[in-house]
Amino acid sequence: MLVSFVITWQEIEENVNETLQSVLNQTDDDYEIILISDKMLEDNQEFVILRNYFWDIKNIKTVVNSSIQGAAVCWNTAIDLADGDYIKFISQGDTISPDFVKNLRTELNKYNGEEVDLIEYNVQLRGLSDKTIDTHLEKGKLYNLNREFQPYASISATLSNKLFRTQLLKEFGFKFRRFVRFDMLFAYKVLGQTDTYLFLDTEKPLEEVYLGQVQYSVFDLVNQWTHILNYYRRIGKFKDLKDYLNYAYYKTLIHIWLWNIRKYDNKLLIKKAATFASRKFEDKREDFMKNNKAFLETKDVRFIEIVDQFSSYIKEIMKLAK
Template identity: 25%
Template structure:
């Protein structure tokens, strides 16, 4: 196997309780030729200092301290600093299996592709980690990969858990956006900076705003089904997270993204409907459980949109759980709340 340098970009902000676990999982990778780029995004806690301590012990770790600019800005700084032929992103409160890098690198070399994805596992405690040494490998067209992401079927739309050839961030984009991002409603989601792909800064759901486009730029994508990425999940956190005005930008982001995808693959209209339903239900769920009266107009708009969606579900390839959530949200708020609370208890993905 070739021994190309691989860059691991780790944005850091307020993770002093978890960063050691993350860095330990990286310095102990079976694939040794890596550089670990820790981007301290102006964290007020000890995360940056902890990273410096690790850098003193391992020359592969580089620490950049910067003013707070958000996750996208931190990732972009990491991309700019990366020297590797390939780049992967790890969130600093997550960790990976010891062969995470080797597994993804083996996939991209075996199938000669620019993007590979592995499975992930949501955990509440480390006791739940499953060591996964078996799995299948699938070579996908961009359309097949996009469809899987839209249905949340084996490939996530998160930036982490994947390996990207650096050319994806250096080449001039070939996608035809047809002026979508010149529209004032969508400018903030533009994934292109200086004719290169980067994470849009200053938005939430930044992964959505880039990963799909990177996949569309690839002739083929390989998917490995081994679980190599682990992230901690609090199933009840949705009842505690504060709803902000910025959360509602997801509607415009969805419209921009769906336009780009459907321009290239009109056959994915059902998958787009699944994606839209998931987005609307997820945010409606937060509003309802938080009982936010200051967003009554938005809540009414969302309920009306969800009702319209239910009228168009007949004969559509939309997952049964999504249909149940949509119909309960549209016609029985009480049932919807019961369903949401039940899902939270089970730790179900929304």
């Protein structure tokens, strides 16, 4: 089996059905669905509804939590249950292309059965943004992470566009942290133990993802980087990867994170975030520009502009807070 799709939900709603249907519409049926109900079923009638709703679907594993556990617990349960070669987490309301599995198989066949540990692909955003998540890495290139470090600098700051080799997660016992939205910590911990990385060379985005205001602290995205950097110190890889990890951190901090927060239309939050980012980066800027290997190699023109004109960039953001 090629893919285990993981879907968690709290209510039987139209957007859950839309997500589920996008999986069922696959042109290649070499997959399973792990559906986790993260709610307390208050009576037998609700359980009957649940059973009737999903009973006729083949290749589905349904889990009903006795109470609300949160996304991390649901995802960890799914890792234990997954039988697919790869595991893919889909958020409620997001949808995948009908050719998702087919395209994945076609791309992997190009590498003559060589094992790929972590895979990314293009995603189309909707909601707060209509941007396409793309990459500055070489698409279709199988990176050997023992000597090619660019993916450490350039993987995207989201869980949505990733496929993880299931056996790798199980061998190392990778789990999400409960009650904390540290998606990037999970991705980087996995990346730290992988040998091969691939960004799929597909013509169109393989998934449509809703980007909305987070239900947790918006500072989680940047605060988790302390844990990421400490993790690489613990596994003895920080020295070799320092420039690439710091590149990823600063790009997340002053570019991706602030870009996201600007869409919240919250003046106080914008001011706090811009001040926080400036305090963390301003003193490191000159050394970063001159000596960071990943920055000197990058093809990300927009990020280069932000770093080069950082004071003006922060001033423009601060204007939104007035």
